[in-house]
Amino acid sequence: MCGICGCSNPSNTGKFSAIDGAKVSLLTTHNHGHEQHSHADNQRLIQVEQDLLSKNDAYAAENRAYFKANKIFALNLVSSPGAGKTTLLVETIKVLKDQFPIAVIEGDQQTEHDADRIRATGVPALQINTGRACHLDAHGIGHAMQTLGVKANSFLAIENVGNLVCPSSFDLGEAHKVVVLSVTEGDDKPLKYPDMFYAADVMIINKIDLLPYVDFDVERCIAFARRVNPTIQILQLSATKGDNFSAWTDWLIENMS
Amino acid sequence: MHELSLLENVRSILEDHARDQNFQRVEEVTLAIGALSCVETEALAFAFEAVMKGSLAENAQLNFKHIEAQGHCLGCGQLTVMEMLYDACEHCGHPHVDVVTGLEMKITELKVS
Ligand SMILES: Nc1nc2c(ncn2[C@@H]2O[C@H](COP(=O)(O)OP(=O)(O)OP(=O)(O)O)[C@@H](O)[C@H]2O)c(=O)[nH]1
Ligand SMILES: [Mg+2]
Ligand SMILES: [Zn+2]
Ligand SMILES: [Zn+2]
Numbered sequence: 579m580c581g582i583c584g585c586s587n588p589s590n591t592g593k594f595s596a597i598d599g600a601k602v603s604l605l606t607t608h609n610h611g612h613e614q615h616s617h618a619d620n621q622r623l624i625q626v627e628q629d630l631l632s633k634n635d636a637y638a639a640e641n642r643a644y645f646k647a648n649k650i651f652a653l654n655l656v657s658s659p660g661a662g663k664t665t666l667l668v669e670t671i672k673v674l675k676d677q678f679p680i681a682v683i684e685g686d687q688q689t690e691h692d693a694d695r696i697r698a699t700g701v702p703a704l705q706i707n708t709g710r711a712c713h714l715d716a717h718g719i720g721h722a723m724q725t726l727g728v729k730a731n732s733f734l735a736i737e738n739v740g741n742l743v744c745p746s747s748f749d750l751g752e753a754h755k756v757v758v759l760s761v762t763e764g765d766d767k768p769l770k771y772p773d774m775f776y777a778a779d780v781m782i783i784n785k786i787d788l789l790p791y792v793d794f795d796v797e798r799c800i801a802f803a804r805r806v807n808p809t810i811q812i813l814q815l816s817a818t819k820g821d822n823f824s825a826w827t828d829w830l831i832e833n834m835s
Numbered sequence: 836m837h838e839l840s841l842l843e844n845v846r847s848i849l850e851d852h853a854r855d856q857n858f859q860r861v862e863e864v865t866l867a868i869g870a871l872s873c874v875e876t877e878a879l880a881f882a883f884e885a886v887m888k889g890s891l892a893e894n895a896q897l898n899f900k901h902i903e904a905q906g907h908c909l910g911c912g913q914l915t916v917m918e919m920l921y922d923a924c925e926h927c928g929h930p931h932v933d934v935v936t937g938l939e940m941k942i943t944e945l946k947v948s
Contacts, residue, residue, distance in 0.1 A: 621862060621948045628848050630841045630866070630874075630940040713837055744837035747873050772920040773873040806921045808909075808931045 634748055637716035641751025644723070648730040651834040654714075654750050656774060657758035658767075659740030662784040664692045665817040666758060666826075667735050671699045673827050678834070679732035683722045685714040685739045692737060702726055713744040716751055733834060742771040753833070754779040761785045761792055765799035768806050775806045780813065782826065787816040838878040841940065842886040848942060849892050856947075861892035863946035870904040871920055871937040904937020 629635065645652050655663045664684075671680055682703040684692040693705035704726045706718055719736065728734050736752060738745040746755075757778035759767050762785060768775040775781065781803050783796065796814065803810050813829060815822040849861050864883075868876055876899050883897045904917040910929025915922075917937060923930045 621946055622858075624852065624856060624858075624945045624947055626848070626852065626942045626945055628942045630844055630942065633844045633847055634840075711837070711840060713840070715840060743873065747837060748840075769921065776920050805930055 631747060631749075634716050637720055638749035638751040641716055641720055641723070644720075645734070645751060645753070648728075650728055650730065650732050650734050651830075652734040652736060652750070652752040654736045654738055654745070654752035654755045655758060656738045656742070656745045656755055656778070657740060657760075658742050658763055661740070661758040661760040661763065662817045663737045663740070663758050664695055666782070666784065667737060668695055668699055669817050669820070669823065670735075670827060670830070671696070671701050673823070674733070674830070675699065675701060677831075679729040681726050681728045681732060681734050683714075683719060683726065683734070683736045685737060687712070687739060708739055712739055712741045713748050714738050714750060715748050719750045733830070742767070742774045746773040746777040756780045756782060758782045758784050759799070761788050761794040761796075765795045766802060768799065768803040772806045775803050775810065778807070778810060780811045780829070783812065783814040784817055786814050786821055787819040838874060838882050839886065841874060842879065842882055845942060846886060846890050846892065849890070849945070852945065853891055853947075858947035859891060860948045861895045861945055862948060863896045863898060863944075864892060864942065865898040865900060865944040867900040867902055867939055867941050867943045869902040869937040869939040871917060871934060872940045874940050876901075900943060902936055902939050904934065906932035906934050906937075908932050 641652075644650070655667070657663050667682060674680065680701045682693070682696045682701060684696065684703055684705045685708055686692055686705065687708050689707070690705045693703040696703035704722050706714060706722055708714065714736065723734070736750055755778040757774055757780070759781060761783065783799065789796070800812055803812065811829070813822070813825050815826055817823070845864065849864070853859065853861070866879070868874060880897055887893050887895060905914050906917045906922070908915050908924035908927060908929050909931040910924055911927040913924070913926050914935065915925045915932055917932060917934065920934070921930075922932060924932055
């Protein structure tokens with residue numbers, strides 16, 4: 579899987595500088611003795627044109643090719659902390675686990691809690707603790723897939739770290755980003771965090787069972803989301819109470835095939 | 836703080852180039868950052884020194900080039916300047932504008948020795 583870095587470290591994600599150890603030592607043995615010279619005289623300018631996300635994007639492309647070859651439908655679930663991603667996944671698994679294989683990669687800064695909740699449903703889950711990083715990256719996902727042994731013709735759910743900012747930039751190779759917004763967070767979230775709603779293909783408005791108790795204008799929220807992203811698909815449901823939950827599972831089944 | 840991950844990527848790109856183009860030190864790094872990109876130049880500048888420490892770009896100078904954001908209006912078809920992802924067209928007021936430039940975050944130039 580890791581054709582680009584060729585590393586054997588099962589989880590580089592979250593370690594601050596693990597990636598380049600090998601390359602650094604290569605450089606220091608190169609041109610031995612040359613370091614003592616003064617280099618001020620041979621300065622030159624180099625034009626580069628390389629995206630800051632290019633490394634991540636290369637890993638993401640590798641993951642995407644793997645998903646395609648093995649007919650794995652991968653979703654990247656993003657939200658603020660506590661919007662209901664894990665609950666949504668647990669309920670989704672209960673409905674669909676007899677129809678096709680499901681696996682889950684869980685991203686959190688700390689703890690194994692969410693992966694434990696998934697495993698309780700009988701589906702394999704791998705927890706990635708990102709430590710100081712606030713998002714999953716494509717390299718970590720490549721290794722996680724290897725460890726999990728994701729089956730062909732399956733659904734792979736990737737629950738990202740609860741954070742509406744950073745995960746928007748990091749392509750994991752998924753088919754779609756799905757952003758979960760719960761009604762307790764305020765209807766103007768799409769305008770406050772436009773990058774994420776711009777990057778997502780689907781928005782799930784969750785916890786609609788709580789609408790009677792909160793000031794959340796669904797129509798306003800939808801209008802804001804469409805202002806940022808005119809083509810975003812929108813589903814409204816309650817993951818705990820089950821209201822309109824089949825709209826989501828129907829969407830999943832339809833988009834898998 | 837995804838700025839840290841981005842800078843680790845920068846360091847790794849520098850190391851690749853050092854090998855391919857045969858240089859030992861990076862004196863200056865120039866990044867082009869679009870107005871709509873989701874990165875803070877201040878946060879990048881803040882973390883740059885720490886991430887480059889011990890690498891071939893230790894103590895290198897970091898420069899920024901800002902790229903103005905422009906979009907293609909889905910209403911009137913003209914180019915319009917954008918400050919936010921959801922800005923309406925400055926010509927006709929249409930709410931939907933496709934971003935053309937301004938999402939960039941890239942390395943454009945290195946001064947090396
Ligand atoms: N009332 C109500 N509560 C919900 C619903 N969905 C989730 N919750 C509750 O919201 C809380 C957070 O849910 P989680 O599923 O852990 O949220 P999460 O997005 O996975 O959280 P992080 O992984 O920490 O970002 C839990 O107490 C859930 O029971 C819902 O539809 N309605
Ligand atoms: Mg969770
Ligand atoms: Zn690797
Ligand atoms: Zn216009």
